[in-house]
Structure formats: C-alpha cells, structure tokens
Amino acid sequence: MLLEKGADDQLNRNSYEPAYAQLVRIFRRKIASGEFRPGDRLPSEAQVCRNFSVSPMTVRRVVNILAEQGVITTEQGRGTFVKPLELGTASFQLNEFLSIFEETDTTEIKILDARIVPADKKTGSKLGVNTGEKIIYIHHLITREGSPALYHREYLVYDPERPIVEAEMETTSLRGLLEGTGGMVLKNGSLTIAAVILSEEEAEILSSTPGTAALSLEHVFHDFDNKPVSWGWFVSPGDRLQFTTTVGIQDTY
Amino acid sequence: MLLEKGADDQLNRNSYEPAYAQLVRIFRRKIASGEFRPGDRLPSEAQVCRNFSVSPMTVRRVVNILAEQGVITTEQGRGTFVKPLELGTASFQLNEFLSIFEETDTTEIKILDARIVPADKKTGSKLGVNTGEKIIYIHHLITREGSPALYHREYLVYDPERPIVEAEMETTSLRGLLEGTGGMVLKNGSLTIAAVILSEEEAEILSSTPGTAALSLEHVFHDFDNKPVSWGWFVSPGDRLQFTTTVGIQDTY
DNA sequence: AAGTGGTCTAGACCACTAT
DNA sequence: TAGTGGTCTAGACCACTTT
Numbered sequence: 001m002l003l004e005k006g007a008d009d010q011l012n013r014n015s016y017e018p019a020y021a022q023l024v025r026i027f028r029r030k031i032a033s034g035e036f037r038p039g040d041r042l043p044s045e046a047q048v049c050r051n052f053s054v055s056p057m058t059v060r061r062v063v064n065i066l067a068e069q070g071v072i073t074t075e076q077g078r079g080t081f082v083k084p085l086e087l088g089t090a091s092f093q094l095n096e097f098l099s100i101f102e103e104t105d106t107t108e109i110k111i112l113d114a115r116i117v118p119a120d121k122k123t124g125s126k127l128g129v130n131t132g133e134k135i136i137y138i139h140h141l142i143t144r145e146g147s148p149a150l151y152h153r154e155y156l157v158y159d160p161e162r163p164i165v166e167a168e169m170e171t172t173s174l175r176g177l178l179e180g181t182g183g184m185v186l187k188n189g190s191l192t193i194a195a196v197i198l199s200e201e202e203a204e205i206l207s208s209t210p211g212t213a214a215l216s217l218e219h220v221f222h223d224f225d226n227k228p229v230s231w232g233w234f235v236s237p238g239d240r241l242q243f244t245t246t247v248g249i250q251d252t253y
Numbered sequence: 254m255l256l257e258k259g260a261d262d263q264l265n266r267n268s269y270e271p272a273y274a275q276l277v278r279i280f281r282r283k284i285a286s287g288e289f290r291p292g293d294r295l296p297s298e299a300q301v302c303r304n305f306s307v308s309p310m311t312v313r314r315v316v317n318i319l320a321e322q323g324v325i326t327t328e329q330g331r332g333t334f335v336k337p338l339e340l341g342t343a344s345f346q347l348n349e350f351l352s353i354f355e356e357t358d359t360t361e362i363k364i365l366d367a368r369i370v371p372a373d374k375k376t377g378s379k380l381g382v383n384t385g386e387k388i389i390y391i392h393h394l395i396t397r398e399g400s401p402a403l404y405h406r407e408y409l410v411y412d413p414e415r416p417i418v419e420a421e422m423e424t425t426s427l428r429g430l431l432e433g434t435g436g437m438v439l440k441n442g443s444l445t446i447a448a449v450i451l452s453e454e455e456a457e458i459l460s461s462t463p464g465t466a467a468l469s470l471e472h473v474f475h476d477f478d479n480k481p482v483s484w485g486w487f488v489s490p491g492d493r494l495q496f497t498t499t500v501g502i503q504d505t506y
Numbered sequence: 507a508a509g510t511g512g513t514c515t516a517g518a519c520c521a522c523t524a525t
Numbered sequence: 526t527a528g529t530g531g532t533c534t535a536g537a538c539c540a541c542t543t544t
Binding site for chain 1: 285342347348466477497498503
C-alpha cells in the first residue's frame with residue numbers, strides 16, 4: 001500500500017455527490033468486497049474523521065444511514081461492527097408489484113362491474129355500515145399485453161356528500177389511489193398477502209383454471225376519522241405474480 | 254389557545270428521549286390527528302428552530318427521519334409537505350413470519366431428513382455445481398402447538414473444508430441462520446414469495462389436503478465469493494400463514 | 507483514564523423557488 | 526431579494542465500555 005491512496009480512501013469534494021453519500025458508498029463497497037467481514041469492527045468515528053478529513057457530524061450521519069440500512073450495528077462504548085446477514089431484515093416492497101400499473105403501454109385497466117349494492121353481513125362489518133345499507137362495488141380487470149394478469153374487487157362506503165363514485169369509477173382512479181393522488185384523503189390502511197385457490201368464476205375472469213394457486217392482496221383503508229372507507233383485494237394466478245427481494249450486501253456500484 | 258402550550262408544543266429537555274426523537278413523535282402525532290393534512294406545508298425549519306428552541310441540525314435530522322419514514326416530502330426552495338398515503342410504500346417484513354421461530358415454548362423444529370445426495374440438474378444449476386456432485390439435503394418440519402405449521406427443504410454445497418454439515422444439521426442451526434449467527438458467512442440472498450398448490454406428499458407432511466393453497470418462500474444465499482451456497486424453500490398452507498403490513502400514519506402514541 | 511458511540515449547538519455556505 | 530431546504534464544520538458534553 002505504501003503512501004498510495006485509492007478511490008476508496010478519499011473524497012471528491014468537488015463532486016455533486018455529498019460527502020456523506022460518498023462515505024456511505026465507500027463503506028458499503030468495502031464491506032461488499034470483503035475488506036470488512038461480518039463481525040469485524042470498523043474504524044472508530046474519530047479515525048474516520050481524520051482519515052477522510054470530515055467533521056464528526058458527517059461521520060455520524062454516515063453511521064446512522066448504514067445502521068438504518070441494516071449493514072452495521074453500533075454499540076456504545078465498544079465500537080461499530082459489520083452485521084451478519086439476517087433473514088428477518090428482508091422486506092418485500094409492494095412497489096414492485098404495483099409497478100405493472102405504470103407500464104401504461106402494455107397494461108390496461110378495464111371495469112367489469114361498478115354499481116351501488118346493499119352491504120352483506122361480512123362487507124358491512126368490514127366497512128362499519130349496517131347490513132343492507134348502500135355501498136359501492138367496483139370490479140376491475142388488469143390485463144398485460146392483452147391477457148388477464150389480475151383482478152381487483154373493492155367495496156367503498158357510499159357518502160353522497162363526497163363524489164367518490166365519479167372519482168373512483170374512473171379507471172384512472174385506481175391508478176390514482178395507488179399513487180396517492182386519489183380524491184379521498186386516506187390516513188392509513190392494512191394489507192395482507194395470502195395464498196388462495198381460484199374459484200370457477202375467478203378462473204374464468206382470469207382465463208385460468210379452477211383450482212390454480214393464486215396470490216391475494218387484501219386491503220382496508222381508513223380516513224382521518226379512523227373509519228374504514230374501502231375494502232377490497234387483488235388476485236393474480238401464482239404463475240403470473242410473485243414477490244421477490246434481497247437481503248445482505250448487494251454489489252451495486 | 255392564548256398563551257397556553259400543550260405537550261405537543263414543547264420539549265422535555267430532561268427526558269431520556271432525545272430532542273430529535275421527541276420532535277419526530279410530536280410531528281407524527283400532529284399529522285395523525287389531522288392537524289396537518291396530506292398536502293399541507295409544514296412550518297419552515299427555521300420556524301421549528303425558534304418554536305422549540307433547537308438548532309438547525311436537530312431539526313434537519315427530524316425532517317430526514319420523517320422523510321425516510323415516508324410521512325413527509327421535502328422540496329428545496331419550496332417547503333416540506335405532508336405526503337398523501339401511497340400504496341407503493343408498503344413493505345412486508347419477513348421478521349413477522351420468522352417470529353414464530355422465537356416462540357420456543359410452542360414451536361418445535363424437527364429434522365425429517367438430512368443426508369448427502371447427488372445433485373440433480375435443477376439443484377446443480379441453482380448451486381453452481383455439476384449434476385451428480387455431492388450436495389447436502391436437509392428437510393425440516395416446524396410444528397406449532399403440536400400441529401405442523403410449515404416445512405423447510407434446503408440444498409447446501411458440500412465443502413469438506415467447512416464443517417457446514419455439523420453446523421447446519423443441528424436444529425438450532427436453522428434458527429441460527431435466521432438470526433445471522435450461523436456457521437457460514439453469507440454475503441447476501443434473494444427471496445421469493447409465491448403461491449403454490451400442496452402436492453400429495455407435501456399435504457401428508459403438513460397434515461393437510463392435496464390441492465390446498467399454500468405460500469412458498471424460496472431462498473438462495475451467496476457467500477463472499479458470490480457463489481451460491483444454499484437453495485431452499487419454506488412452504489406453509491394458506492390458512493396457517495399470511496403476510497400483513499400497514500401503510501400511512503399509524504396511531505401509535 | 508482513555509476510547510467509544512450519541513446528542514446537540516450556533517453558526518457558515520450553497521442551491522433552489524417565489525415574489 | 527428573501528425565504529426555503531441541504532450540507533458541513535469544529536467544537537462541546539454525555540453515557541458507556543475497556544484497560
């Protein structure tokens with residue numbers, strides 16, 4: 001090594017990339033390359049300050065980001081260590097699933113059904129309305145390159161004061177909901193992924209076979225009064241949809 | 254309001270909870286309560302500095318955390334705004350799924366099979382070894398409160414130099430792998446959730462019925478030479494396992 | 507006592523947006 | 526020009542762990 005310094009040992013202070021981001025990248029690379037192995041102690045923050053000529057606050061920020069990313073752990077008074085790979089840190093992003101809606105040239109959203117119906121017992125309890133009360137039912141089919149990819153059924157509370165009907169019944173509104181630009185102001189929601197079997201009716205809609213395995217994504221959304229306003233689910237045959245993710249250190253330079 | 258100040262308008266500087274964490278909590282609460290609605294502009298950072306008597310760096314940290322959490326967005330030169338709910342930000346944590354392994358009093362891990370086998374074509378290609386080469390095969394059954402919850406099949410590259418066999422064949426090693434304390438030093442892995450149908454053999458293992466819907470979690474792990482060292486999958490009947498998560502502002506005080 | 511991470515200050519300077 | 530977010534400094538003080 002002698003006195004030579006590589007690109008991993010100094011910052012480019014003229015770069016548009018901030019110093020803290022460069023340091024995050026450098027340390028991720030050092031870990032990915034095996035220079036720092038799981039369990040190893042990283043140089044102390046004071047040392048990093050001296051090595052890269054940056055202030056303690058900047059190093060602190062880098063450490064916080066890497067810890068947030070699950071790459072390192074800090075132990076007060078002891079040091080900062082490279083984390084071993086942990087399965088539990090894996091998270092599956094819904095974004096990936098929803099990205100198909102953005103391929104507007106190959107993806108088409110059709111309305112199969114949309115009307116006002118009386119709530120049955122289960123739907124009523126999900127939406128917090130009495131059985132028999134009027135609610136909105138919408139049935140979407142999403143096709144990719146001409147063939148059905150998944151369907152969406154949704155029940156919405158019927159509030160004449162809010163023009164949900166018009167807003168929601170537009171095909172664009174489904175996309176709007178996904179992107180957060182819908183007409184409704186939603187506070188939060190809960191989502192569930194489950195495995196289901198296609199019924200005869202579902203199989204016909206999706207041009208599939210009854211008894212096929214499928215993924216279901218169920219959702220309930222609440223407004224700022226904590227009242228449920230939407231209950232519904234997406235269903236897609238198992239061979240046309242799956243969720244993937246990665247854990248550990250990725251080789252992204 | 255007059256001159257009164259509520260708990261949401263001042264910090265407790267004697268608390269063990271740092272100022273930045275208190276501020277994050279306060280702003281989350283203000284947003285959850287509807288005091289700030291999606292689209293609203295929050296007070297400028299300089300204003301927050303004055304209102305709470307904190308330095309700009311502390312406010313900056315708060316803003317970064319809330320932005321990271323997906324609660325707000327920042328626009329340079331314009332301001333900081335409350336984000337509308339976005340479906341795409343949802344992420345399903347594997348941790349929740351793996352938490353069943355921590356209930357050691359009700360969860361039991363049994364080895365159904367564990368031996369050295371020749372690699373078939375598919376397994377060989379997954380693990381990067383030639384067809385017919387020796388690999389390790391392990392079959393676990395995980396039971397909860399006496400009844401089968403899910404099974405795990407795994408193929409491992411056979412390296413006599415590394416005592417994977419002994420380490421991995423212990424029931425504790427599965428738990429170790431999940432927690433990152435296994436004997437192997439893994440760099441990263443890829444994970445896939447898919448819907449499958451239980452075969453007759455699988456149904457028998459799981460005390461279920463053939464044709465039932467099930468969730469499959471497939472995994473491939475790589476070492477620091479970027480070589481695959483493990484390929485396997487968990488399978489659980491759809492009525493015994495699902496993934497859930499939430500989006501938006503939660504009411505957690 | 508010395509070294510480690512953790513919080514916080516009170517500014518500086520910059521880039522961007524609105525007026 | 527004034528106000529906004531964004532980066533960074535050079536310290537201070539604290540809590541904790543190791544020697």
